[in-house]
Amino acid sequence: MESVLELRDISKHYPTHRAVNGVTLNIARGEFFSLLGPSGCGKTTTLRMIAGFEEPTSGEIRLNGAAIQHLKPYQRNVSTVFQNYALFPHLTVQQNVEFGLRRKGENDIGRRVREVLELVQLSGKESRRPTEISGGERQRVALARSLVLAPDVLLLDEPLSALDPNLRKQVRAELKNIQRRVGITFLFVTHDQEEALSLSDRLGVMHAGVLEQTGTPEDVYLRPSTKFVASFLGAVNWINGVGIRPEVTRVAKLAPDQGLRSHPATVVHSTFLGNCVHIETRLDDGQLAVAEVPRTTTSFAPGERVHLWWQPADELNFK
């Protein structure tokens, strides 16, 4: 895989805490890569170091093989889509999008702006001001403004978090589409695991400044390497020190056959969700465990003693 962006043991230390601690990462050309983690995990700081707004305390950042960690933001061929879009309020959409091109003194600005606005479906809005367009449209202007510069990597800082929830899914799909069409490497920062899982070719999970795991969505979801990654990517039942995801946990009235693992529990209640049934149970040690089972004719009443069971292969193991 041809690496376009490489982080080598990047750290950012502040007097009071370590925001980023020894992150090493390789992003391939044309990849949609997400950095996933809770707020405060260091993902935004990492992004800002790549963009050039923060300087790493130690480590190297290589773009196309060349070290860039000492360069100013305007000397790097990366572009950022800010969380609040940071559109220039005194400029029109057209002027916003061509800003970077004008700084470079490029030719053919008109055509390139037109093309990118078509790409993000904003043709016709060129002379509007940022205050005159909707939130979703502003996001597309921010995207266009960065895309038109054809950066080696496009950095996106939680671009969907400012949108209405109903808008998010739609914009998500559009974003993925655009990335496929232009083929530019996307580095996408988010705290939403559903976003990360659905959009990424690969993703990296960060926690307290450390990159805990990188891999494809399947890798990270099905084979998490740490407890944190497991519980961040989805729900986990912890039964006797073993981790099982609810969707592979089953409930039976009788103890299952050999070869399957099981554990006794008491039903708390059962919720019908349409496409599946959520059965919430309580283990003998007081912990809760949820089983997500397909619709069956069997029903479980609160207080009933049952057996939770699962395939050994579905158990989450950590190194």
Added chain:
Amino acid sequence: MKRSGRPLAIYALAAYLFLHLPLLILAAFSFNESRFTVWQGFSFRWYTAAWHDSQLMEATGNSLIIAVFATVLSTIIGTLCAYGLWKRRSPVLSGSLYLSLVTPEIVTGVSLLAFYQWIFRFLQVQLGMHTVILAHVSFSIAYVVIVVMARLRTVDGSLEEAALDLGANEWQAFRYVTLPAVLPAVVAAALLAFTVSFDDYVITSMVAGVDSETLPMVIYAIARRGVNPVVNAISALLVLGFGSLILISERLRTT
């Protein structure tokens, strides 16, 4: 808590009358035919007298020249200063500017006089227009910084980052993104600096030379000798002029 209404409103009215009546009365009597405080008919004679007074006219000219120069200089320096402080605070500079604002004018005036006289031992210069202009610049900067800084605080910091990200260097980010955003405030600050400079008496009187008499200095001299309706006329004009400038300035400051 909606309306402690009536009494407060009546009080406010009285307060506003207290603030504005003296000036309105002054202006009204500038049209008085007689020089005494007994109304004897409407007349423009004091205005024409002022217009024909050469000392007055020359002093006005001086005041204008000084104010224009001082305004241009202090606005530029002050705007750049506000921007620099906005990027990163400097308690010493901010503190010094604040101090220059609250220092009693007489102290500023005498210290500058002492400074100039000391400097003049080494340079072949005298007190004159230039010493006044420099003095005005020194006390106007703080006003400009306050006005521009207030506006800068409303500007989104990520805009400059976005500009840098898109390939602009620091100067271009200032010139193309931040400066346009604060331009109304800069103009408002300039109008303010102009007013402050034009109206100054205390500091100017200490550092002005023989040939650089300003309008406030002339007014003061006349007023010292007693009430003179010509002063009423000039006052009315000044109030009108400054009032308009400040109105425009406030409009710009709050757009």
Added chain:
Amino acid sequence: MNRLRAWFLAPSWAVILLLFLFPMLIILAYSLLTRGTYGGISLPWSLESYQRFADPIYLGILWRSFWIAGASTVISLLLGFPLALFISRAGKRKNLYLSLVILPFWTSFLVRTYAWMFLLRDTGLINSTLQKLGIIHDPLPLLYNDGAVILGLVYGYLPFMVLPLFGTLERLDRNLLEAAADLGARPWATLLRVVLPLSAPGIRAGVILVFIPCLGAYLTPDLLGGGKSVMIGNLIQNQFTTARDWPFGSAISLALMAVVMLLLIAFVRRDEEGLL
């Protein structure tokens, strides 16, 4: 980032250092010298200028300055608070009312002081009107006394009191007032026990912005006080012009600055949002 910022701040630094701080150092030095034979300064170094403060004449001037400045400040506060309260409750017209306060202030201090000369003098408007109405026979000595000076100072600096008070009152959380009412406080009680204490930052700022210029006032006592109401400012000006005793004038200036700095340290809190 830092180099551009350094360039941007350099001119201000130059002006502040050369035209503000350095001149202060000069008068500090002058205050420790002696008056020359024909005026101005000369060696030797001495503390004589500072020792002259003990003279009752000068102490009297000092005392009068404090009392006039203090009275002006208190009156400004008493007059300004209700006005600020009114404006803060004015809803949509807030800016208009505020402008009406600010506007006169920026229209020439000299003119506004002269306006009171016009009104208060023996043949001024007030006296001639009262005489015409037969209320008095001889004119009242309204001008050329401490009272006139205080009036002039209050008139001149009232906006400086109203503005910070308004700023604080405007930011007052309405919920607190509602909570007080909910807990049984009548309007007056809410005013005294909730609004007033919470206005403390504004009061502090206003007091500083009024007291200090009043203390160092020159124009107002000169025009409205005649020779009868000499304050520190007049004394300083006198020393640098007529009396040509620069060391003494410098010493007084420095003493005044010392008082100003002490007041600032005592009154200005770091955590309150400053102008700069």
